Amino acid sequence: MNIPIVLYSSDYCPFSHRCRIVFCEKEMQPEIRSVDLHKKPEELVIYNPYNQVPVLVDREVHIYESNIINEYLDDRFPHPQLIPVDIILRARARLMQHALENDIFRNVQILEKRPNKERAEVCRKRIREGLLLLMARFTNNNRYIIDREFTMLDVSLAPLLWRLEHYKISLPRKAAPLIKYAERVFSRPSFINSLSTIEKVMRK
Numbered sequence: 001m002n003i004p005i006v007l008y009s010s011d012y013c014p015f016s017h018r019c020r021i022v023f024c025e026k027e028m029q030p031e032i033r034s035v036d037l038h039k040k041p042e043e044l045v046i047y048n049p050y051n052q053v054p055v056l057v058d059r060e061v062h063i064y065e066s067n068i069i070n071e072y073l074d075d076r077f078p079h080p081q082l083i084p085v086d087i088i089l090r091a092r093a094r095l096m097q098h099a100l101e102n103d104i105f106r107n108v109q110i111l112e113k114r115p116n117k118e119r120a121e122v123c124r125k126r127i128r129e130g131l132l133l134l135m136a137r138f139t140n141n142n143r144y145i146i147d148r149e150f151t152m153l154d155v156s157l158a159p160l161l162w163r164l165e166h167y168k169i170s171l172p173r174k175a176a177p178l179i180k181y182a183e184r185v186f187s188r189p190s191f192i193n194s195l196s197t198i199e200k201v202m203r204k
Helices: 014-025 066-076 087-112 117-138 152-162 173-186 189-194
Strands: 006-009 031-034 055-058 061-064
Touching (some): 066 152, 087 117, 117 152, 173 189
16 A cells, blocks of 8 residues: 655745645645644644644655755655756755755745734845845856756745745846746746645735
8 A cells, every 4th residue: 555645734834835846846746734834733743843844754754844855855756856966066056055045034934923014124125135146047048046957946946936925025127037037937837736725826
């Protein structure tokens, strides 16, 4: 009997969204258990001591934190490969991922907790500035963050770009290459299929 992989996911959570994109890229259909963040299932804290989503359960393996889950999935199901095979590119990608988490997604996490108005504005400003620093990635006809290949970096960034309007973050006109990049990602079948009903209405 095949035991399905289970993903505990929130329909709102950008980090859960990352994992759903990877499953869709690999054309896999896990059992997705939608978690109400205000009424979490009792078993969640057993799988993740921080009692947060996303959480992956693959038989006896329990993994949390979206980037670690996605690396595990890429190793376990390597087609298509989403982490660069070349060791130098892989190291550069991981350094860039580290920068994204520290400079941008740390502020996304704060926004998700609905801070006061002043702190929210600071987070929006930092996110906007962080995104504008990525502009150089798209000045050489790169389709994606690393050249022409869709990788885990694109997976990580896509849920935020989809939620910019939801987070009340606007980008200036000079961000046109970044906006065009976002549209390319949004048009991928894997991204379209990854959206929850709630996520579909986050962006007009």
